[in-house]
Amino acid sequence: MSAVRWHGHRRAGKGCRHRSSSRAVSASETQRTAPGTRGRAGLGSGAAGAGTGPAPARSAALGTGPAPAPARSAPAGRGRGACQPPAPMFPWSKWKKRMGASASSSKRPVFDEREDVNFDHFQILRAIGKGSFGKVCIVQKRDTEKMYAMKYMNKQQCIERDEVRNVFRELEILQEIEHVFLVNLWYSFQDEEDMFMVVDLLLGGDLRYHLQQNVQFTEETVKLYICEMALALDYLRSQHIIHRDVKPDNILLDEQGHAHLTDFNIATIIRDGERATALAGTKPYMAPEIFHSFLSGGTGYSFEVDWWSLGIMAYELLRGWRPYDIHSNNPVESLVQLFSTVSVQYSSAWSKEMVALLRKLLTVNPEHRFSCLAHIQASAQLSAVVWSDVCEKRVEPAFVPNKGRLHCDPTFELEEMILESRPLHKKKKRLAKNKSRDNSKDSSQSENDYLQECLEAIQQDFVIFNREKLKKSQEQPSDSVSASETTEEAEAEAEPLHMCSSVCSSGSS
Template sequence: MPGVGAWNTAPGANMGANHSHKSPVFDEDEDVNFDHFQILRAIGKGSFGKVCIVQKRDTKKMYAMKYMNKQKCIERDEVRNVFRELQVMQGLEHPFLVNLWYSFQDEEDMFMVVDLLLGGDLRYHLQQNVQFKEDTVKLYVCELALALCYLQCCHIVHRDIKPDNILLDEHAPEVFQSFIDGGPGYSYPVDWWSLGITAYELLRGWRPYDIHSSTAVDDIINMFRGERVHYSSTWSKGMVSLLRRLLDKDPESRLSTIGDIQSLPYLADVNWDAVLEKAVPPGFVPNKGRLNCDPTFELEEMILESRPLHKKKKRLAKSKSRDATKDSSPLPAHVQQCLETVRQEFIIFNREK
């Protein structure tokens, strides 16, 4: 599922928005579709999906729109995962989650329209050498703890915590242990471990364990067993105590509920209602004068993408014209069948209805 928002940001510059004073009128009974949005710019991509900033033409509200090519999803056997993500996100709504607003489809793609956070993700700011102060990290921990508490109440373990989703690309030791024959499973404490990893890296600039995608599972387990985490002498005793308890290798004794967190003396001065209402000013405010993401996504979409989103309407019209004249190369029968199944089973969603 998409990531947990760690701060509240307002939209910055008007990035190519439509300046017309007349808002288009759409039929209230009509499902929201691609034509209801103006594409502004590309801001990210994954293995089979991309993300762009869009503006809804009637309300002028701005969102992030993730779109996934149906054929690629079928080829990579990812359709079930996309449907599961949609199903989960439709039932969630929280101030510190990236919430789903609309989902729809066309002949080529599946679309998910979600909250837009223009502040950029924590990984981006770490790469920009931002020095996060302890009070800022303390607030992030509180915000993220509230989000994890909400997910826990919904019986959801995040598991896919990574920099793009605000939290760090790191896993808990019991996740790796589960790869070993007879190893225990894992549950909610894995997300609280990742919260500790995130806070540590924000403060120090690097992770407490030197783990990469190429590191063998056995090496990782040995690292967790043998290596001790080093805490900076410049951090307060309260912060060190919080990190130690979040990074406890034993999930049974790790801080793993909002009650555990709120009972710490270090967080006794936190007004949790104000945090939930986003009424506590953050110590770090991203630059509102520019987009806080890698600009190469936009260049790739404009120059390298064979089927750019902004030319979709013209491309689909041409495709229909070719179909009418029987002058198109048919897809393999099994792919066509899968595409029809996706079309029939896709879950259309509108949070406003």
């Protein structure tokens, strides 16, 4: 066991979860200590998302009829700003077809199934996003030709910014969950420089990007996002997880336009009877009880905070600005007062049903707020929703991202190729050179013993994950199991799973 311990982190052997406290950067650096409740806003995902993609959608009734177009006259300083130039056209369909033809023309490599997945198993295609301490690129697995999004985080930067425990926390959560409206983890591995997460690839971009492109979201579109995110949040609740950072930046669209929740960097796990107390999240989307709990103590907060964030996001998608003028530099004291004195203004162009739904999501008192799937399903505003169709992605979204356009900032690729001091495509040569240099010097004369100690601790504590191998092992019955036992297990697995009130299975699309 390494001498370096990440604060609040404990290791439990093979398949263990790395528990760690974390601190909220987007909220405040000052927090009260509470087990498993701290966090830091983390890695942006760009256009990361869903691997193989859902089956073709068919039309299905979601609401009661067409909705009026949202108002677009933003107040000064709070609207979209000047029109931004459209992203360059990018022929995704031709590009993917070309990649498939290129891969099929050459012999696929065969990797030893007993070998852990590593960087050499993937072909790097292009950079598509970056966050505070990591980047995202599109990759193709060489042996299966499947495409994914790969997040990679530099170990030294994570150590310098005290982010290692946040990465471990996110991995701990992602390795245990899987849902049709989440961005699911497939592989995690490391090398000397970086930690890697390989997740579903979503090419539709995030909702923040589409807001910046002045997309006019209709009520019908926003209503579908609310339903899809309600299913995701209900699943997370069944797993005792509070996301704490639901916002347009963390909602990614697949190519059909369905929403997927990503970025669990400041998520926390709470058990029955527990409450979170940390000031964690992105201030404009944080629920009032988070600020109140931090400022005056009290009993803390729970799953209701994610539903408030969902309401803020839905309002912003419809109107183009948020219901409260909150910024990251606003003091907590002023925000507590703001929620008690300022009332939300709803557009007269919106339907009564949409206003009523938003009012229930944006209720300041969490006890009276819509905060679970059962509340949403029982509401008159969504009474016409066929939830089984929503879960199976049979409801056709009104907004479908342009498949001929690159839904991310194109400068990410230029930065990776030109400005990045350690570009990913040169990693293999760089690591070989570093290894040769390390072998030629006396390790006892290291300039930074602490850094080296931390790097060794990461190397030891990092958990390698392979969902593909996990699924195969679950599908193949053990040879030691009798035929009768196998039959009984198969029958049991065929029975429908009932997880809380969700109608949605936990399988990935």
